[in-house]
Amino acid sequence: MACPATGQATRPVAVLTYIIRRVVGAFAMLIVISMVTFGIFFVVPQWAGATPEAMAARYVGRAATPETVHLVAERLGFNDPVVVQYGRFVKGLFAGAQYDYGAGVEQCPAPCFGYSFISGQPVWPDLVDRMPVTFSLAIGAAVIWVLAGVSVGVISALRRGSFFDRLSMGTALAGVSLPIFFTGMISLVVFSYGLGWTPPGGAWTDLAVNPLQWAYNLLLPWITLAFLFAAGYARLTRAGMLETMGEDYIRTARAKGLRERQVVVKHGLRAALTPILTLFGIDFGLLVGGAVLTETTYTLPGLGQFAILAIRNQDLPQVMGVVLIAAGFVVVASLIVDLLYAVVDPRVRLS
Amino acid sequence: MSFLDVKDLKIHFPTDDGLVKSVDGLSFGVERGKTLGIVGESGSGKSVTSLGVLGLHKGGPAKISGEIWLDGEELIGASAEHVRGLRGKKMAMIFQDPLSSxxxxxxxxxxxxxxxxxxxxxxxxxxxxxxxxxxxxxxxxxxxxxxxxxxxxxxxxxxxxxxxxxxxxxxPELLIADEPTTALDVTVQAQILDLMRDLQREFDSALIVITHDLGVVAELSDDILVMYAGKCVEYGSADDIFYRPEHPYTWGLLGSMPRLDREPTERLMPIKGSPPSLINVPPGCAFSPRCPYAERTGGRAETEAPLLAETEGGHLVRCHMDRTERRDLWENEIKPVLETQ
Amino acid sequence: MTENEPLLSVHNMEKHFPVTKGLFKRQVGAVKAVDGISFEVYKGETLGLVGESGCGKSTTGRLVTRLLEPTAGKVFFEGQDISHMSQGHLRPLRRDMQMIFQDPYSSLNPRHTVGAIVGAPFRIQGVQTEHGVKKAVQDILERVGLNPEHYNRxxxxxxxxQRQRIGIARTLALKPKLIIADEPVSALDVSIQAQVVNLLEDLQKELDLTYVVIAHDLSVVRHISDRVAVMYLGKIVEIADRKQLYSSPMHPYTNALLSAVPVPDPRAGRGRERIRLTGDVPSPLNPPPACRFHTRCWKAQDICKKVEPPLEELAGGHRVACHFPENAPEPAKAAPAVPAQE
Structure with a gap:
């Protein structure tokens, strides 16, 4: 039953309420994530039998006397009710916090993700330091994989059954199934150590310092990471294109006398891209939270590597900071995708 | 030569199961300002024909032969790019489902x-x-x-x-409408049919209406082509097809549909069986397995394909029965059942 | 036939689907798919339900078989109120009430054999058959004109x-009393439509079935029905004996519908005087007030925009909801605002 009641006059209003609802939803999601994260790192250990003193002991080092530990536990508030602790944690995020270990008061400016056990530094500046690396890696790789994946997918769909199609889909299958540490190692061995075309792992130059060097250093990680994702995007694009190119409106576009190129790009690809947009939002969101395997393989000082180190050192505040940031990126990315979706597809029901 | 002249058009699709002869030797013509109705059931090849005229099978897997003359210009031999330039400009198409189209x-x-x-x-x-x-x-x-x-x-x-x-x-000078009102409500269908009639008069274009609905054809067409299994089985003026049809398939279509303009019949007279698969078109007359008069041809129906022959003044019929026999059947057996009661 | 107890009877049945809007999803209105309709179906007869898209005919079919629960009103099957009966209590009744759907492609499970599909009702309802389920299924297949040897296809x-025949066979398995057929032939080719229509008629005679046939095709409905109800935007606007409805329709909408059907007769078609409605059917979300047809009706007066015409019997068994009915006996025409006396 057609329902043509939604006139266009109400659409801007509907878009606005839609945006508000999505933003509120994303915000609520962030709150839930912060609760869960806080719970995992501070409440669950106490349920599991960790006393406030045991929690505090991590901050003061092995040499501390029981009295000091007790005092620190008191000052850090580990004896307070969970709700109060959570409130203090949230307050820290927005207003900053002060830590008093007895040996002087440490300022932790907002957003305060706590203090590292190991370095004795606030977590947030460390995270901020690492972000450009992960961002550079993610953005560069994303550009490559979207361009490569989508174009290979389109060509495969248009030449279905051809040699190109079979070759690229075979490669794509390999791309999806081969893990990064394998392709990464192989390409390092071949291109860096063997042929000497690219720098070996660990090379990082800031974009602002030398853009060319920045791109040159990241080239191999980009391609390695993009290969993994491009494979999935190529397969998805191919499937989407095969479906949309069989739609009635494609026949209409051809019947109008449109050139095949325009039919494919403006009418076919436009519709096939919608599910790819969704996937991209989630993939990209996950990736900027830390490309763990790639960063480890190429020893790049990004968030992923930071997370691995933090876990290895059992540096709870650092781990928690990374987890929160990563989750935040995913939420924000999917929010953006949701909003874009309403722009891309006018049929998306806004209520 | 007509404004649009299609001669011996064949559109065959190779598939894993065999060659699908969607359109198999179809000829027809339309003048500007006139309307041709193409009637057939699903799989009769009527939509494939319309896409073929527009050149939309070019570059695809289809094997196309024959001639399509539009305003003195042959299109099957013409380049795909040239036909694309005509599409939408000189010839245009309306599709069945406007939402998905x-x-x-x-x-x-x-x-x-x-x-x-x-x-x-x-x-x-x-x-x-x-x-x-x-x-x-x-x-x-x-x-x-x-x-x-x-x-x-x-x-x-x-x-x-x-x-x-x-x-x-x-x-456009040629407009093809493929089931233009099938997806619409009755009262809206009537509006669209009126609109198409008015616009055709205004634009003086040649119109081809493709449909399974005999009522729609009767409202719009000057000439009617009845298709079955990729071939034309009967062709004639609207009067020929509705008042003196000679092909048993056309009789079957007329007998199958309940009509509002007649007293209701006790029973409909359906055609037995289903339309054939276009991969395994029955040998001889494609309609013979469903034809109640097949045995009258003395076995020819199963072995020999009947030719499309003129019966009178542009009225063409593809049937083994001879003309007097067909007329006799229509006048004495079919028409009385359809019209009275 | 009309003197006995109705098999199915519907009183002021309504189905409203809520529509929500805004930040807090508050309900701003309702799609009044079915908005207070009453009718009876007697044993052995066929009631046709016609109307254009959005008129609520399919919803009506789903309500009387209780695939949907009515928002208000009552549905009686064999005198028993089933309007709000639980699924558990409905189960035994499902044997007596079956539905045939439009699309013979999507309504059959592609992974099950014909034998499994047609035999499923026996298993679900736990019915014992004399010579086993297979024999019973093969009998039914034969009855609907399918080859019983195709059991395993x-x-x-x-x-x-043939698929529509399978769909029909499935509904026949448990010897139902009432069959609701929702657009049973509209997805089929013309020549096949006639086969299925004839089959439905034969089965009705042989098995003493009662039908409610829901369709948009007025010719099919006339052919198959004893009585016909015309729906418009969730209301029944006219209900009558088939002959009366088609030969002397009283509601302008019925008239317009009949007039809109293209006739397979070129000469008669060209000379025919037609009623042409303007515009499309309004949205059931926001139907016009009072008489819902007044926005498209050429006879509409002020009263049609203010007072909803009740469905009244103007001739024997012929009920119409219109202030200015056509073909009506004189008293009705003279005083449109006052309910006619019968």
Whole structure:
């Protein structure tokens, strides 16, 4: 039953309420994530039998006397009710916090993700330091994989059954199934150590310092990471294109006398891209939270590597900071995708 | 030669199961200002024919032979790019389901403007004005506002009007309508049929209406072509087909449909069986397995393919029975059952 | 036939689907798919339900078989109120009430054999059969004109018409009393439509079935029905004996519908005087007030915009909801505002 009641006059209003609802939803999601994260790192250990003193002991080092530990536990508030602790944690995020270990008061400016056990530094500046690396890696790789994946997918769909199609889909299958540490190692061995075309792992130059060097250093990680994702995007694009190119409106576009190129790009690809947009939002969101395997393989000082180190050192505040940031990126990315979706597809029901 | 002249058109699709002979030796013509109705059931090849005339099978897997002459120009031998230039400009098409036939992501106006600007070197503003103008001409209220609506914001009837506006935007001389009203409600169907009649008069184009609905054909057509299994089984003026049909398949179609303009019959007279698969078209006469009179041909129906032969003044029939026998059957057996009771 | 107890009877049945809007999803309105309709179906007869898209005919079919629960009003099956009966209590009744759907492709499970599909009702309802389920299923297949040896074939091996026969066979398995057929032939080719229509008629005679046939095709409905109800935007606007409805329709909408059907007779078609409605059917979300047809009606007066015309009996068994009915006996015409006396 057609329902043509939604006139266009109400659409801007509907878009606005839609945006508000999505933003509120994303915000609520962030709150839930912060609760869960806080719970995992501070409440669950106490349920599991960790006393406030045991929690505090991590901050003061092995040499501390029981009295000091007790005092620190008191000052850090580990004896307070969970709700109060959570409130203090949230307050820290927005207003900053002060830590008093007895040996002087440490300022932790907002957003305060706590203090590292190991370095004795606030977590947030460390995270901020690492972000450009992960961002550079993610953005560069994303550009490559979207361009490569989508174009290979389109060509495969248009030449279905051809040699190109079979070759690229075979490669794509390999791309999806081969893990990064394998392709990464192989390409390092071949291109860096063997042929000497690219720098070996660990090379990082800031974009602002030398853009060319920045791109040159990241080239191999980009391609390695993009290969993994491009494979999935190529397969998805191919499937989407095969479906949309069989739609009635494609026949209409051809019947109008449109050139095949325009039919494919403006009418076919436009519709096939919608599910790819969704996937991209989630993939990209996950990736900027830390490309763990790639960063480890190429020893790049990004968030992923930071997370691995933090876990290895059992540096709870650092781990928690990374987890929160990563989750935040995913939420924000999917929010953006949701909003874009309403722009891309006018049929998306806004209520 | 007619404005559109199709001669011995064959459109065959190779598949893993064999060759699908969707259209198998079809000839017909339409003059400007005239309407040809093509009637057939699903799988009869009527839609494949229309896409073939538009050259939409070019570059695909289909094997096409025969001749299509449009305004003195042969199209099957012409380059794909040349035919593309004619598509939408000299010949245009209206499809069955206006919702799925319009792109959901673009406004109705955008889609009309696009169709217009492919063939006319004009600015967007000029094209937009033309789109609004076209929407008004097909009877869409407030065209200046509705031009910015998306297809899903239109009702079914309005969408089909918009589709017609799009097809007519470049003033085509040949218009093909493939089941133009099948997806619409009865009262809206009547409006669209009226609109098509009026617009044809106004644009003086040649019109081909493809449908399974004998009522729609009767309302619009000057000439009618009845298709079965990729072939024409009967061709003639509307009067020939409705008042003196000679092919048993045409009789079957007439007997199958309940009619509002007659007293209700006790029982419908269906055609037995189902349409054949186009991979395994029965040898001889394709209709013979379903034909109640097949045994009258003394076995020829199963072995020998009947030819399309003229019975009288442009009325063509593809049947083994001879003319007097067919007329006799119609006058004495079929017509009385259809008309009385 | 009309003197006995109705098999199915519907009183002021309504189905409203809520529509929500805004930040807090508050309900701003309702799609009044079915908005207060009453009718009876007597044993052995066929009631046709016609109307255009959005008129609520399919919803009506789903309500009386209780695939949907009515928002208000009552549905009686064999005198028993089933309007709000639980699924558990409905189960035994499902044997007596079956539904045939439009699309013979999507309503059959492609992974099940014909034998499994047609035999499923026996298993679900736990019915004992004399010579086993297989024999019973084969009997039914034969009855609907299918080859009983095709018991082990899958739906995709059949043509559209044969699939619709499978759909019909499935409903017949448990010897139902009432069959609701929702657009049973509209997805089929013309020549196949006639086969299925004839089959439905034969089965009705042989098995003493009662039908409610829901369709948009007025010719099919006339052919198959004893009585016909015309729906418009969730209301029944006219209900009458088939003959009366088609030869002397009283509601302008019925008139317009009949007039809109293209006639397969070129000469008669060209000379025919027609009623042409303007515009499309309004949205059931926001139907016009009072008489819902007044926005498209050429006879509409002020009263039609203010007072909803009740469905009244103007001739024997002929009920119409219109202030200015056509073909009506004189008293009705003279005083449109006052309910006619019968």
């Amino acid at each position: 319009m792109h959901p992501y673009y406004t109705v106006g955008h889609q009309i403007i696009e169709a217009y600007r492919i063939h006319n070197d004009v600015t967007k503003q000029v094209a937009r004005k033309h789109a609004v103008d076209m929407l008004g001409r097909v009877g869409i209220p407030e065209p200046g506002r509705r031009v910015d609506s998306y297809p899903h914001e239109f009702s079914g009837g309005m969408r089909q009007r918009a589709m017609i506006a799009m097809a007519l935007s470049c003033d | 899958y739906p995709h091996e059949f043509s559209g018409g």
